[in-house]
Amino acid sequence: MTIKIIIVEDESIVAWDLEQRLKLLGHEVVGIAASGADALNLVKNNKVDLILMDIILKGNLNGIETAILIKKDYNIPIIYNSANSDFKTLKEIKKTEPYEYLVKPFDDTRLKKAINNALNY
Known part of the structure; x- marks a missing residue:
């Protein structure tokens, strides 16, 4: 089963890196948002299994x-x-x-474990 994930990250290079890592783990990134408003739109318009959320975002919402x-x-x-x-x-x-709090930087093993725990695998 492919897991559909939204990345909410204000730094484009970090978002790109996360997207590549998630794809290598076999997941589908359905969208990347740099702001809270963009994240809300992605959630509203897509079937999503999981969200990776940064604390600091562009715009009015953290x-x-x-x-x-x-x-x-x-x-x-x-x-x-x-x-x-x-x-x-x-x-x-x-x-x-x-479901989890990953402190940057984190490795793929920690990311995979966090995703599995969040989705109860």
């Missing part, structure tokens, strides 16, 4: 705010991937009940 809106209307697992691992950020993300 990753946590975007995840709260997604969680309200959709039942899609979210894995955060961010360089932010301070106490305040970790406390804030708990509001969205994420």
